[in-house]
Amino acid sequence: MSPVDGAGVNNPNLPVDQAVSEGRVPGRREEEIPELHEVGCPPELQERIETLMARYPDRRSASIPALWAVQELYGWCTPEGIRQAAAVMRFTPAYLESVASFYDLLHTEPVGRHRIEVCTNISCWMRGGDELLDAFQAAAEGDEDFFVTGFECLGACDIAPMAAIGQRYYGPLEAAEAGTAIAQIKAGEEVLPAKALSERGLAGDAPAPGGSS
Amino acid sequence: MAHELETRVLLEHAEDPALRTLAGYKRLAGGYATQERAYREMEQDEILKELEDSGLRGRGGAGFSMGKKASFLPRGDMAKYLCCNADESEPGAFKDRELMQRNPHQLIEGIAIAALAADAGHAFIFIRGEYDEQADILDAAVAEAYEAGYLGTNILGCHRDLELVVHRGAGAYICGEETALLDALEGKRGNPRLKPPFPAVQGLYGGPTLINNVETLSNVPRIVANGAEWFKGFGTEQSPGTKVVSISGAVRRPGNYEVELGIPTRDLIYGLAGGPDPGHEIKAFYPGGSSSPVLTPAELDLPYSFEAMAEAGSMLGSGSIIVADDRVSIPHMALRTARFYHHESCGKCAPCREGTNWTVKMLERVVRGEATPMDLDIISSVQENIMGHCLCVLGDSMAMPVSAMVRKFRPEFEAVIETAGLDPHVVVSAPAETLGATV
Numbered sequence: 059m060s061p062v063d064g065a066g067v068n069n070p071n072l073p074v075d076q077a078v079s080e081g082r083v084p085g086r087r088e089e090e091i092p093e094l095h096e097v098g099c100p101p102e103l104q105e106r107i108e109t110l111m112a113r114y115p116d117r118r119s120a121s122i123p124a125l126w127a128v129q130e131l132y133g134w135c136t137p138e139g140i141r142q143a144a145a146v147m148r149f150t151p152a153y154l155e156s157v158a159s160f161y162d163l164l165h166t167e168p169v170g171r172h173r174i175e176v177c178t179n180i181s182c183w184m185r186g187g188d189e190l191l192d193a194f195q196a197a198a199e200g201d202e203d204f205f206v207t208g209f210e211c212l213g214a215c216d217i218a219p220m221a222a223i224g225q226r227y228y229g230p231l232e233a234a235e236a237g238t239a240i241a242q243i244k245a246g247e248e249v250l251p252a253k254a255l256s257e258r259g260l261a262g263d264a265p266a267p268g269g270s271s
Numbered sequence: 272m273a274h275e276l277e278t279r280v281l282l283e284h285a286e287d288p289a290l291r292t293l294a295g296y297k298r299l300a301g302g303y304a305t306q307e308r309a310y311r312e313m314e315q316d317e318i319l320k321e322l323e324d325s326g327l328r329g330r331g332g333a334g335f336s337m338g339k340k341a342s343f344l345p346r347g348d349m350a351k352y353l354c355c356n357a358d359e360s361e362p363g364a365f366k367d368r369e370l371m372q373r374n375p376h377q378l379i380e381g382i383a384i385a386a387l388a389a390d391a392g393h394a395f396i397f398i399r400g401e402y403d404e405q406a407d408i409l410d411a412a413v414a415e416a417y418e419a420g421y422l423g424t425n426i427l428g429c430h431r432d433l434e435l436v437v438h439r440g441a442g443a444y445i446c447g448e449e450t451a452l453l454d455a456l457e458g459k460r461g462n463p464r465l466k467p468p469f470p471a472v473q474g475l476y477g478g479p480t481l482i483n484n485v486e487t488l489s490n491v492p493r494i495v496a497n498g499a500e501w502f503k504g505f506g507t508e509q510s511p512g513t514k515v516v517s518i519s520g521a522v523r524r525p526g527n528y529e530v531e532l533g534i535p536t537r538d539l540i541y542g543l544a545g546g547p548d549p550g551h552e553i554k555a556f557y558p559g560g561s562s563s564p565v566l567t568p569a570e571l572d573l574p575y576s577f578e579a580m581a582e583a584g585s586m587l588g589s590g591s592i593i594v595a596d597d598r599v600s601i602p603h604m605a606l607r608t609a610r611f612y613h614h615e616s617c618g619k620c621a622p623c624r625e626g627t628n629w630t631v632k633m634l635e636r637v638v639r640g641e642a643t644p645m646d647l648d649i650i651s652s653v654q655e656n657i658m659g660h661c662l663c664v665l666g667d668s669m670a671m672p673v674s675a676m677v678r679k680f681r682p683e684f685e686a687v688i689e690t691a692g693l694d695p696h697v698v699v700s701a702p703a704e705t706l707g708a709t710v
């Protein structure tokens with residue numbers, strides 16, 4: 059069997075890089091990889107990515123974590139940030155960009171620093187997810203600090219309709235609470251404390267719903 | 272107090288936030304005692320046999336025997352890996368979130384024991400990027416476990432090593448498919464691989480790899496502690512054990528409920544989740560997440576087990592019930608479902624890439640009233656042609672529920688075509704009060 063991209067087929071004991079070094083591996087054309095001194099990588103970003111790479115048997119595995127680090131530092135995966143990560147990881151920038159563009163949470167275009175994902179999937183749709191998304195969009199209208207987007211199921215259909223605000227889950231939300239949340243973020247206050255998922259108990263411990271069943 | 276219909280094993284003590292800490296896990300649940308016993312006293316084959324005898328079936332969707340899968344890994348001193356699948360991105364599924372949030376150490380202990388059974392020296396928890404809070408909780412728990420010597424080098428002085436890394440994804444449902452997960456973990460775009468070779472033979476970095484779901488691995492400590500016979504005391508013969516079931520949609524008390532497999536589905540939807548709002552009736556439900564063919568109220572009394580759901584032409588999948596009541600438009604629900612798979616299709620193979628795209632466009636025409644009843648036949652035949660022809664199961668995951676909806680609710684599709692222009696979308700109920708909240 060020929061060396062498959064990235065897999066140490068010939069000898070599983072070898073680190074991937076060595077096992078497949080004879081083949082053409084995407085993202086590894088030396089002449090296209092920027093040198094560290096050319097990219098002006100902030101030392102803390104370099105250090106962070108190097109620590110991430112050390113956690114894996116193959117440093118390539120750190121590409122998503124490295125892109126998270128870039129996004130955290132610059133607010134989105136900027137071309138410069140991607141070049142810096144590429145120089146540290148010894149990849150072509152194009153390779154890292156191709157990875158970043160695959161994933162919904164990594165942004166290759168500028169976005170506001172406050173990110174709100176509103177779920178519009180089946181269970182949230184039934185309970186008003188579309189209306190909630192409209193409400194968030196209206197409340198954040200014209201403010202470049204905010205990035206509001208509809209999103210697929212976030213894994214919290216029990217609190218439908220819900221939204222992820224700054225990577226934390228809130229629900230069930232009423233459309234009017236969108237404005238409250240945005241005002242709270244602007245004022246630097248805690249966001250919708252009574253609606254945070256982390257504050258909830260197990261569903262089975264709540265009083266049974268009244269009425270006939 | 273949990274409802275009498277619940278059987279909390281994995282979620283035992285889960286209402287207590289102290290369970291999240293290593294000290295709390297030890298005090299409340301006798302945590303890590305099983306790992307100590309396994310590492311000090313048990314042989315690899317002994318653990319494998321216990322897992323296989325227990326009949327534990329994978330909780331991530333396919334329901335394959337966990338012990339069998341672990342025994343498929345070749346022996347020898349090549350590097351082997353264990354990946355815990357915590358991607359949980361199928362619409363309707365949110366049980367792994369609960370298990371990681373409330374009982375992270377149970378999962379870590381399960382991983383440590385399963386790694387011994389699979390002889391893996393490196394383990395990863397691949398968690399969806401959206402679960403940032405749960406990933407933070409896992410990070411803290413993993414750090415505690417390293418500190419206490421349950422992970423790392425020379426664990427418990429037994430000359431065994433295990434590194435465990437919490438790896439955050441970045442938003443792509445397809446990464447839950449096991450081979451796409453491997454590519455994502457290798458730092459690439461998450462495209463599925465052709466199987467065979469199966470991951471057990473050639474997985475992460477080309478090495479033998481055991482991939483199991485969060486809930487599957489969370490079951491491991493108790494099975495090894497109490498034995499296969501104890502585990503088989505729960506559930507049915509073909510579906511032993513308990514299951515954390517996520518119930519959402521048009522029910523009054525949505526949430527996660529842990530029950531013995533095989534209880535009547537009605538008990539889950541009505542007894543535990545409270546059924547639909549008063550004055551409304553169930554029209555359809557997905558029994559196993561958005562990729563399962565929908566069932567109708569006539570099937571509410573089926574036992575909730577792998578075998579009963581398969582016999583009814585559907586599947587238990589990851590164990591997520593989504594309920595639609597009489598206010599929900601099935602054609603619109605079919606469109607939402609198809610849109611999800613279209614958005615998440617990785618595009619590697621044509622039947623899925625083109626089929627999901629085409630199905631969305633056709634269903635849009637249906638709800639706009641621009642289709643003809645004959646188009647419904649074409650939609651169905653296209654679904655037939657997607658099924659079984661894709662590289663991974665994502666294509667089928669759209670085709671199965673969509674074709675079931677068209678088949679079982681055809682008059683409603685035809686009516687929607689007739690009444691074009693009306694938007695039948697209604698909000699099921701005002702957002703439930705703070706049901707489930709204990710604060």
Ligand SMILES: Cc1cc2nc3c(=O)[nH]c(=O)nc-3n(C[C@H](O)[C@H](O)[C@H](O)COP(=O)(O)O)c2cc1C
Pocket residue numbers: 328329330331332333334335337356357358359360361444445446447448449450482483484485487488663664665668
């Ligand atoms: C498109 C797709 C998405 C999947 N998503 C998940 C997932 O999020 N979590 C999961 O455990 N399994 C998921 N699976 C199933 C996995 O491929 C695999 O069967 C499972 O992780 C094996 O673990 P188990 O045997 O413990 O169930 C998915 C499969 C497909 C085809």
Ligand code: SF4
Pocket residue numbers: 445463615616617618619620621623624661662663664665666667
């Ligand atoms: S079935 Fe869909 S998701 Fe799976 S490999 Fe093909 S295009 Fe990708």
Ligand code: FES
Pocket residue numbers: 177178179180181182183210211212213214215216218220362363364
């Ligand atoms: S449908 Fe909205 S979180 Fe699942």
